[in-house]
Amino acid sequence: MINRRTLIASLSVVSLLLATGSAFAQDPLTVGILIPGSKSDKGWMESGFDGLTAAQAKYGDQIVVQMIENISNADMEQALTQLASQNALVIGVGGQTQADVLKVAPRFPDVKFSIVGGNAGVEVANVAGYDVKQAEIAFVAGAAAAMLSETGAVSYVGGLEIPSIVNAGTEFGNGARYINPDIKYFESYTGDFDDVAKSKEATLAAIAQGADIHYHILNLGLRGMEQAAKESGTHIIGSYSNYCGTDPLYLAYSITGVGYQVQYAIDEAVAGTWVAGYKPFGLAMGADASDMIVCDPTPEMTEKLTEIMEDIKSGKITVLEG
CATH class of the missing domain: 3.40.50.2300 (Response regulator)
Structure with missing residues (x-):
């Protein structure tokens, strides 16, 4: 038979174990x-x-x-x-x-x-x-831009002119020329990822020279590119995430896995x-980290872009760092 003193001692042990258990629960x-x-x-x-x-x-x-x-x-x-x-x-x-x-x-x-x-x-x-590794997927985006362009001219607008952003611009141009060696390519930098007015101005300058597909590494400055494209009836390849079907200005998206x-x-x-x-x-x-999505591709376009991405992974096509 359990006496009162033993019962109190047992309850004390249980209380201690419960308290200790909660103390060892993993903090968030x-x-x-x-x-x-x-x-x-x-x-x-x-x-x-x-x-x-x-x-x-x-x-x-x-x-x-x-x-x-x-x-x-x-x-x-x-x-x-x-x-x-x-x-x-x-x-x-x-x-x-x-x-x-x-x-x-x-x-x-x-x-x-x-x-x-x-x-x-x-x-x-x-x-x-x-x-x-933005330069990798920028090369693929350049190839897609060349396939999508009806005028044979494409453009790129970057924000800060730092190595990773410049390397991406260089490789976008290289990817476009990989598909069409005679393509016209216009590259510019606004000095600010968020400057709407400067990105619009840079995009309009490229449009005036025939560019009809635009690519970017911008943040809020993208609004300026959108304004320019909408006013001129040209189109954008977006960066970072796949929003196909949400905005007719965008014909494709490069995925950079941010x-x-x-x-x-x-x-x-x-x-x-x-x-x-x-x-x-x-x-x-893998595709969650980096990919190229064309919203309405032809089978030939899908096949070619897949081939280019495999050639980059294998080292057959080499691109700049960043």
Whole structure:
């Protein structure tokens, strides 16, 4: 027979076990994400936000997210410092965050930092740089543009004139000439991913010289390209995500897996398999990471673009880094 003293002792042990069990329950992963532009830009930033949204749906209360968006380059270091002081994983969406991540990360050695759009210059012990390899898919986009063009002229507008954006522009032109050696190609840079007026001006200048298919690496500046294309009856190959069927201005989309890489960083951190260092994505990582989608292709076009992507993966076609 259990006496009162034994019962009280037993209940005390159960209470202690319950308390200990709750103490050892896994805390949620705290994630800070910096989206320098607008999360509704129909471009890089929106793709990154879509990846974050997908991760939140996947993990629920296993992760807690703090997001900062729409900040200037001058405020980036302060924003990253704020996120790093409150989170276990910090994600910078865009190569423009890399310089400031590399400044901030050494001050927070226990925090993991992932740069979506990072490059081989990442050599800090707690920083991972995910290279979307935009130049690869830009070559394929150039090939698609040449196939879609009715005038034999195509254009590219980039934002900041930095190596990865310039390399993508170069390879877009190379891809177009791969299909049509005589194609006219117009390339320009606005100096700002978000400047609507300058991107419209650059696109109109190319249109005046015959360009009817336009490609870009822009954020909100894409609105200017859209205005120019709509006014002139020309068309756009979009970047980052597949929105086929949503806007007749767009005939195709290059997939650059920005959202995929945001999810990748969170997946790795949740699983405890996150590692620092440079990691290339691109075509070798599959269609979620990099792909070319033509909204209404001919069978011949699909076959040729697939062949080009396989030749890039095999090294038969070589492209610039970035």
